[in-house]
Amino acid sequence: MADKVVVKNLFKIFGPGPSRAFDLMDQGMGKEEIFEKTGLTVGVREADFTVKSGEIFVVMGLSGSGKSTLVRMLNRLIEPSRGEVWVNDENVTKMNAKELNEMRRHTMSMVFQSFALMPHMTVLDNACFGLDVAGMSKPQRHERAMSALEQVGLKTYAESYPQELSGGMQQRVGLARALAQDPDILLMDEAFSALDPLIRSEMQDELINLQEESDRTVIFISHDLHEAMRIGDRIAMMEGGRIVQIGTPDEILKNPADKYVQSFFRGVDPTTVFAAKDVARKSQLTLRWHKGEGYPVAALEQMRQEDRSWAYVLDRHQKFMGVVSEASLEQASERGDQNLSQALLPDVNPVPFDTPLQEILTIVRKYDFPVPVVDENNVYLGVVSKNRFLRTLEHGIDKPQTEATA
Amino acid sequence: MLDIFNFKEHIIPMEKWVAGAVDWLVGNYRPQFQAVKWPVEQTLNGINWVLQIVPPIIFLIILFAIAWRLSSWKVGIFGVITFLLAGYLGMWEETMTTLAMVISAVVFCVIVGIPMGIIAARSDRFVAFIRPILDAMQTTPAFVYLVPVVMLFSIGTVAGVIATIIFAMPPIIRLTNLGIRQVQSDVVEAAKSFGATPNQILWKVQFPLALPTIMAGLNQTIMMSLSMVVIAALIGAGGLGVPVFEGLNSLRVGLAFIGGLSIVLLAMVLDRITQSLGESKRIQQRDES
Ligand SMILES: Nc1ncnc2c1ncn2[C@@H]1O[C@H](COP(=O)(O)OP(=O)(O)O)[C@@H](O)[C@H]1O
Ligand SMILES: [Mg+2]
Numbered sequence: 273m274a275d276k277v278v279v280k281n282l283f284k285i286f287g288p289g290p291s292r293a294f295d296l297m298d299q300g301m302g303k304e305e306i307f308e309k310t311g312l313t314v315g316v317r318e319a320d321f322t323v324k325s326g327e328i329f330v331v332m333g334l335s336g337s338g339k340s341t342l343v344r345m346l347n348r349l350i351e352p353s354r355g356e357v358w359v360n361d362e363n364v365t366k367m368n369a370k371e372l373n374e375m376r377r378h379t380m381s382m383v384f385q386s387f388a389l390m391p392h393m394t395v396l397d398n399a400c401f402g403l404d405v406a407g408m409s410k411p412q413r414h415e416r417a418m419s420a421l422e423q424v425g426l427k428t429y430a431e432s433y434p435q436e437l438s439g440g441m442q443q444r445v446g447l448a449r450a451l452a453q454d455p456d457i458l459l460m461d462e463a464f465s466a467l468d469p470l471i472r473s474e475m476q477d478e479l480i481n482l483q484e485e486s487d488r489t490v491i492f493i494s495h496d497l498h499e500a501m502r503i504g505d506r507i508a509m510m511e512g513g514r515i516v517q518i519g520t521p522d523e524i525l526k527n528p529a530d531k532y533v534q535s536f537f538r539g540v541d542p543t544t545v546f547a548a549k550d551v552a553r554k555s556q557l558t559l560r561w562h563k564g565e566g567y568p569v570a571a572l573e574q575m576r577q578e579d580r581s582w583a584y585v586l587d588r589h590q591k592f593m594g595v596v597s598e599a600s601l602e603q604a605s606e607r608g609d610q611n612l613s614q615a616l617l618p619d620v621n622p623v624p625f626d627t628p629l630q631e632i633l634t635i636v637r638k639y640d641f642p643v644p645v646v647d648e649n650n651v652y653l654g655v656v657s658k659n660r661f662l663r664t665l666e667h668g669i670d671k672p673q674t675e676a677t678a
Numbered sequence: 679m680l681d682i683f684n685f686k687e688h689i690i691p692m693e694k695w696v697a698g699a700v701d702w703l704v705g706n707y708r709p710q711f712q713a714v715k716w717p718v719e720q721t722l723n724g725i726n727w728v729l730q731i732v733p734p735i736i737f738l739i740i741l742f743a744i745a746w747r748l749s750s751w752k753v754g755i756f757g758v759i760t761f762l763l764a765g766y767l768g769m770w771e772e773t774m775t776t777l778a779m780v781i782s783a784v785v786f787c788v789i790v791g792i793p794m795g796i797i798a799a800r801s802d803r804f805v806a807f808i809r810p811i812l813d814a815m816q817t818t819p820a821f822v823y824l825v826p827v828v829m830l831f832s833i834g835t836v837a838g839v840i841a842t843i844i845f846a847m848p849p850i851i852r853l854t855n856l857g858i859r860q861v862q863s864d865v866v867e868a869a870k871s872f873g874a875t876p877n878q879i880l881w882k883v884q885f886p887l888a889l890p891t892i893m894a895g896l897n898q899t900i901m902m903s904l905s906m907v908v909i910a911a912l913i914g915a916g917g918l919g920v921p922v923f924e925g926l927n928s929l930r931v932g933l934a935f936i937g938g939l940s941i942v943l944l945a946m947v948l949d950r951i952t953q954s955l956g957e958s959k960r961i962q963q964r965d966e967s
Contacts, residue, residue, distance in 0.1 A: 392886045405869075
């Protein structure tokens, strides 16, 4: 994959006379010490990383760790104090005002935590903003903005004003405004942090879908582990202006670089303590291999009645046989199959009960449906869903379970 | 020794100095002063001519339409009744002259004041430069403005309007500056992130969002113009100040009262009409939601 964004040795010092801070940093002083000595704030220090084309790159860290500063240096809303940013093999740090605006108009769009919509413009005009600024004609930009609004499901609200919409809808407008530009790169600064948990996970899923459809590069800022794990292909952990670790979610889970990274997992790292059987729950619909449920049509009927998209097929000794989906059953019944065996989804491997949690993440991410867990005799123990997994990471395991169907 | 406190003997010849300086200024910079005076004079004469020539019935219809559009039909009716009253008090012509002076002064205040407010919003140095001037202008009693204006532009209605322009300018500069600076920084940042140039940010984002505040400034400027235009009768400007001034000088209290009443009525109408400018439709929408 091509390198989309390359950041080299990037620094931001806030305050007058930043060179003093560089001297102190060379002596190995930290953010607090430097502030006490000079009154200068180290926003970002020594950032070095590469974001690949089509990747969702999450920057994570506590509030004040420099995430917003870092992402704003990519499109130079904040001028770097030192270092370079390369986008599509062009040196952003060297661009003049005109080149910079061109890049902001066509290559990189941003979504803001506070939505930052124009209150005096309709939803449509908001979505048009970047295109308007770039000088696109009205009919053309309306067309583009309408299709962006359609992508986020807000076409019917085109003539409303942002204040008339809910927070979630406003941020969809923010997203549509960015998508209308058809940018290579989306910068999202805690874009979902201001939303309710439910709407938030909905938006996260939507973002992942959008990204898969268009193969956009996304640089996503978050202070939330759950969110980072859920959407990130790779995660950069920031602390005190520094990037302390970069890696895939599993890598970071397995080998947290330091106490700070570990602290995101609240106390003990559950992944080292728990195994698959501890988190498995029988929350899913199961079907018997024989008897009446063994026919595709009957199975389909039962799934529809219970409003499930997947079902787990067991034999009469509760041994795991495979997973069927609504679609696979429909195909089987169209073909006139009399048995579930042709409807089983291919390549589904159940997880052994003693698999450590840290190894499950990759597996959980691989499947659309919750992953089945079996004991040594291949007896079905339940499933681990993405939500359940992430919740365990955050809250530990002993909380009373009120998990809805995963 | 105490002789030095004999003020009659020791007078600073300030009067002569100033007169000399003014003579020199006016003599050497006549074209510059004319360049200031000429557009004001043309504008004033044009507006005054129109207002004097328009039949009252047409004027009242237009007034009602404007008040209705900008505010409400109630304000429209209030305005019509008020102007009718001024007419029946025998003050129609004077009211029209005063209105023409106010409109001309406000036109120039807007033409000069809004750009200055915009510059101020973009440059802290410019603010540091004009703020003391604006403060001084605001604390100086209206009366005192007449002195330098008479020195440089002599007397008459045009000089009165020039004094008014200077007097009524500060609020529109201040509130344009304030309105633009108050626009939420995240919205401006968003505009920037989408590649808007500083000018695009100004006209597409900052100015429209500052408009209610700028309109509040316009309202203040209009009200200050009216008060100054009346005082300008002291230096020979026409309009509603004249009956007040004459009435007081010759102890015709009735005349002074009629003039004063007309001024108050005109002030109320102008205030009502322009107050609603600050509460734009967008804001109303916002409140409803
Ligand atoms: N404009 C600024 N002037 C001075 N200090 C700033 C400015 N912006 C951010 N900072 C400081 O830089 C550090 C990083 O801030 P920020 O990037 O906003 O963190 P985050 O987004 O991770 O919460 C903080 O200590 C913050 O106080
Ligand atoms: Mg931030």
